[in-house]
Amino acid sequence: MSEATFLGDLLQTIAERGRRLLARAGPPDDGRGGALAALCERLLASRGEASSLALAQEILDRWAGLPDGDRRAFMTMLLDDFGPRRDRLDAAVEAYRTAPTPKAAQRLHEASEPRRQELIRRLNAAPDGMAALVRMREALLALKADDPGLAVVDDDFAHLFGSWFNRGFLVLRRIDWASPASVLEKIIRYEAVHEIRDWEELRRRLEPPDRRCFAFFHPRLVDEPLIFVEVALTTDMPATVAEVLSPERAPIPAEQASAAVFYSISNCQEGLRGVSFGNFLIKQVVQDLRRDLPELATFVTLSPVPGFAAWLAREREAPDSEALGAEDRALLAALDDRGWMDDPEAAERLRPVMSRACAWYLVHARNGRGGVIDPVARFHLGNGARLERVNFLADRSARAMRQAHGMMVNYLYELEKIEANHEAFFDRGEVATSSSVRRLARRQRSPEVKPAALPAS
Amino acid sequence: MSEATFLGDLLQTIAERGRRLLARAGPPDDGRGGALAALCERLLASRGEASSLALAQEILDRWAGLPDGDRRAFMTMLLDDFGPRRDRLDAAVEAYRTAPTPKAAQRLHEASEPRRQELIRRLNAAPDGMAALVRMREALLALKADDPGLAVVDDDFAHLFGSWFNRGFLVLRRIDWASPASVLEKIIRYEAVHEIRDWEELRRRLEPPDRRCFAFFHPRLVDEPLIFVEVALTTDMPATVAEVLSPERAPIPAEQASAAVFYSISNCQEGLRGVSFGNFLIKQVVQDLRRDLPELATFVTLSPVPGFAAWLAREREAPDSEALGAEDRALLAALDDRGWMDDPEAAERLRPVMSRACAWYLVHARNGRGGVIDPVARFHLGNGARLERVNFLADRSARAMRQAHGMMVNYLYELEKIEANHEAFFDRGEVATSSSVRRLARRQRSPEVKPAALPAS
Amino acid sequence: MSEATFLGDLLQTIAERGRRLLARAGPPDDGRGGALAALCERLLASRGEASSLALAQEILDRWAGLPDGDRRAFMTMLLDDFGPRRDRLDAAVEAYRTAPTPKAAQRLHEASEPRRQELIRRLNAAPDGMAALVRMREALLALKADDPGLAVVDDDFAHLFGSWFNRGFLVLRRIDWASPASVLEKIIRYEAVHEIRDWEELRRRLEPPDRRCFAFFHPRLVDEPLIFVEVALTTDMPATVAEVLSPERAPIPAEQASAAVFYSISNCQEGLRGVSFGNFLIKQVVQDLRRDLPELATFVTLSPVPGFAAWLAREREAPDSEALGAEDRALLAALDDRGWMDDPEAAERLRPVMSRACAWYLVHARNGRGGVIDPVARFHLGNGARLERVNFLADRSARAMRQAHGMMVNYLYELEKIEANHEAFFDRGEVATSSSVRRLARRQRSPEVKPAALPAS
């Protein structure tokens, strides 16, 4: 990473020279978003290297200091004033209508490119420009929620990020206890599934011989992981988080493991929302682990089911639920007693109905657009994984109880079937399932389903 | 670079898996460019990671094996069949004409994007995809020369390369005798100004303490320099190539140098033509050298004048030449005697008139578009350098004698004046010159110009 | 460090092969120190690579598992059974007495080399052998305290370590927030002067732009610092620890600093006691900082005075103390009131007498061997530093109050005078002092010493 740092330093120096030139020209701005427009126009007009870098840095620095209101004004300005040149565009439209040649289509494409795309490209050249743009889009996404018109501006960021974060640019790196602290603190910060409270807990996730962590990095975002996955090497497919994360567990030598369990996947950069990495990450990590540990035979996740509780609540209210019968509803009433999970008998009574309901939810339930409801299920099934097992009371954390009554799921990655599963999922909406999950999901209301197929927690 | 290699390996593995999937599906192609179309369509339709990478690799591999005729057919196919979708584009045009909102303009921009842009982006994801695309464009540039219609396709390559080779991605690295041989052999191969015959000559350019070489690299083009500059650290501004490159010269300690002489700048990747790096390279190298060697006070080139001989021939024929008078023409007749440069007296007679003519050429001569004729002059003057000195009989190599009758030029980079020179050059066409060159260029036909201002060779 | 790791892996593999050979030969040992003797003899007799490495590893592993009593037995065995071969030695003595030629002297030297030296050299070849030997000597030092006869064995460790940790082998590395966590945790663990409580405190010592940390490493002790120094970049010579370590202080840009303050130096490896690194470390760090930050003009420590309180207690008891007069004694009685440092008036009354006493202690007090008493003073004065200032109530931590009533000292490193100071200190016992300290130390009992020369705390 030192070369990136070195280049960063040089860019910094060059930008600072230009900044002095800028300063000599008098302060071009009152610090408000409005006046940034003039700087943006100057940047687009600039042909000089030093002043161009300096202008880019100046704009990014000022942006970073803007209050929220001015940020909205800035984005609105990008929308209104940095679209395509109207006259050029209209002329290109007319030329295309007159003679729709490939060349005319190309000119039309060029003429319709909003000027803010070139602006963003020039901002990217500043030292740490890429990181600043990622943060800028993070802010834009928040603004867009209230102001859908800004979606047009966001499209430009998304388009350019899609090109700049092309998977060819991504670098997979293992994260371990010998990684730089400056990277590790980001693992603590960005972990989104099973919180890491402090450095000692981080060490337990990284240092034992049966733990792995991998992240994608981008050459221009130094020490900033884009996405990372935590892996436990085990001898069995785990049914609960406690098995994986208990501080008391005894680590095993990596060579003894037969399964790799992906128990946490976290996106790190909100500003890169919509640029997909996860799909690719899991498959690369599977390849990497197989190469280093040829004994590994099973690649499986231990995943949350974040939409289950909300769906279940709706189904319990729906008189004509396909998923739940009257008996199920009666049994599920026990969920309303907050302490049920600490009452072994109550829990055992809930186990079969909850397992069936969860399996149904994942296999049959659909949202308004006809898609699988659960976002985590969509991700792994879309990747070509198979829904392997539903696990009752698998995560007792407050969040998991709230979102899924503690249910978790194993998704299985079989390299040989990934492509076929993936195609079946997207082309025909088919959810790949193990036979046990299929059986569970088959007849929801039948009281005679045997819970024996489920693991004891 | 090992991480890039590592990622490359993984991509390779993933692509190979997909390739086996592909192979099982039967050979989709007869090996001709035409059938590549089907693969390209499949790649654009693909959603699966593995098959997508495999398809991309397959297309690039087949392309690499195509004979020239099929390559032209492939490019024509990209032009004809991978433009924008006609129906979507026409609808977007109508929508925009009905209501030219920012959103309609954006949709128009999207609809007018040729499908080959997405195709190129997907090809880029293949292992070594970037390098293959750079070679593909190199071939395209050659095809375009005969077939101007392909310029539309080239625009798409150029547009995407401009974004991917954004200067923020470039990494400056010093090249020295401890650099990998796999990089050094490319320095030998790509040196475009003063040929490097073998490894011993390369060593003389890199190993002595008063030599430097810097190159830009891109994270996805491993061991492939994009552009490099060779630097001599000296105590004086050199007037001849021999001073700089003589095998007999005695190296000096770097700390004793007061001048850094950029005596060779070579672009390495023909496929990146039009993506400008040189401008930025020189300024970064100046910064870098100043940091390491604070004693350096002068940054100057020793540059060829490749257009001079052709221009001079025209002027000698032009009866109303502003640059040459009758007396000049008479003197210049000595050039037609091939051995003049080995005849000291003949050379001394030519020195003043040649120096004046060269200064005039660089300062006053303009091409049809009103620009400075000499491409090297355009480059350095556009960078903000100053035309410092013209050097008579400075390079006796066959090429330099043919292109410039042996003349060379020093361009001076004064950091404080770069921006102003640059602006003056682009805004008002002004050529920054030293007073001595200005004097030389002032009155071409006056016999009384004193040659004393020129260095003895 | 990856190469070291790589080699380590290979050594591991080779050693494991040999171990299997060993295992096949049956367990050669009952796990007690005594039976290790046989393994040691086998190791000395071995000529085979694999079995030799395996034997070495086996011995080191068994040693690591020995209880204390058996460790003592092991060391006694090294003393008694692995000295020089008696017969060879006696013959060499006789040969030398007969004809004391250079060759006879050399043979005598060889014959008198205890066999344990070769044993230690062979143990060193094991994977992680060096680290194991350092831990082994750490244990030996503890055993030696009760058993002075083991000093002979310790001499051999010390002799070999002196050669293996020759300064030419040492690698200086900067430690910062981007250093591996596996190294940083050792900084937390080994910090011996100002405790680092947790990772956040560590970050405050490393991450701000005005902080530096440097350590010596050895190529065979991967991720194990030998000694490290923490540096604060400041604008003034600090008088208190609080100025340097306060979490509330505002960091300054490194370029604005004029002073580098060495405020903590910690040896990390007890097993390397007596192998001196600190001397060299400070001078290298001074060189390094000057190169990177040419504005730095002052290099100074902020050091504890660990022997002061004990000395002062003795002087207060000594009726004929040269250092303290009756009036001083009366004033110093206030020290017996534990809360004095929180009583500003009491503290101000103590300031002059304490400052004088501390200066006297450092400049004039001598131990039984005629040396400066304070070990920290001995270290810096021996390095050629100058005693620059004594600081009253400079460290309010429990340890500093107990050891030095809160006093601290600045030692100044002036590169130009280091050699001269060093020579004067060793040759003539002279303590280099600033004029203000000299004045303070001059007349201890005089009541009229002006405290104005001292900094306000």
Added chain:
Amino acid sequence: MSEATFLGDLLQTIAERGRRLLARAGPPDDGRGGALAALCERLLASRGEASSLALAQEILDRWAGLPDGDRRAFMTMLLDDFGPRRDRLDAAVEAYRTAPTPKAAQRLHEASEPRRQELIRRLNAAPDGMAALVRMREALLALKADDPGLAVVDDDFAHLFGSWFNRGFLVLRRIDWASPASVLEKIIRYEAVHEIRDWEELRRRLEPPDRRCFAFFHPRLVDEPLIFVEVALTTDMPATVAEVLSPERAPIPAEQASAAVFYSISNCQEGLRGVSFGNFLIKQVVQDLRRDLPELATFVTLSPVPGFAAWLAREREAPDSEALGAEDRALLAALDDRGWMDDPEAAERLRPVMSRACAWYLVHARNGRGGVIDPVARFHLGNGARLERVNFLADRSARAMRQAHGMMVNYLYELEKIEANHEAFFDRGEVATSSSVRRLARRQRSPEVKPAALPAS
């Protein structure tokens, strides 16, 4: 290696400071070896870091500039004046005779240490001190040839080098076409078996996928290999050099190889003669290759037989040769015709007798000390390899024809048998052989050769 460089720079700076101190003290020397004695005494007396490093550097620099005669004088001075202190040694001898305690033996060992050992240790601390000492010993070895008394001085170098080049310090690195040119030029220079004529030939040894090269490095000898081995990955055990090195051969993918052929092993540092690396190198490389290429099943050399021709000449002259009978001698007369190897029929007639003779030479022939004659055979057999095959007309180079009439040998490394072979070779003088070689070596001439001299099959 950058850290080593960095440290080197710092040492340089520190040494330069000290050198200025030194210079100020006036030139201490007339540049002759004699006056170096004074500098050496000063270095031994020095306690200061800077002056000590400067003195060490000064001595090494002056040494480097000495003419041969003065170098001899310097070494003689080390012998005569830098032995142990006579008085201390005599006292220690007496003390030991009085009471031969462990402590007295230890004191005797210390007192008998020649002062030049500490001198060498201090010289080692200079920047590049290690490299300078290796060159110094290279010179010493040459001087020793004429002056056996210097062997005592050489013993000290050898003793310290043995400790400093302890195998734990050695770093195995792969050398390939991406290695620094500054290392690669040393591979060209040091190749001792099959000459590398230029960079293109070097590339053919390193770049193809079926070639490997590994070297040992030491942390203090930057870019200086100690020993390297060249490996060809093949599908068969090769019988000739041409198979391995032919420029026309078609490389195979590494994964297709079943054999690794060690076809060239070169020691690089004459100054490290007697410090053995090769033994260890081959075994590490075998481990390394097995890890990366699990398909490799055979590890074998293609080795020269440098002593064969000389031995054969003696046997042909010896009337009572056990190895050759009259018929053999008659056949071998064909060797005296220089062009025999270009005459296929002559060669075929020689093949059986030459193969038998070579096998006999390697298996049965012994030198005066009872050891195997051939040095290459001694090396590999001592390593535990097996004599696998003798190859007729395997190397047609001038050297191979002169030394061995073109014969070469394959030695096989079977990891499982290495230790046993090694023990048998050293303990009982047994040469491990394949059955075919055994058969060849069995009956050289007449049926009455005693089979008792042969190893049991």
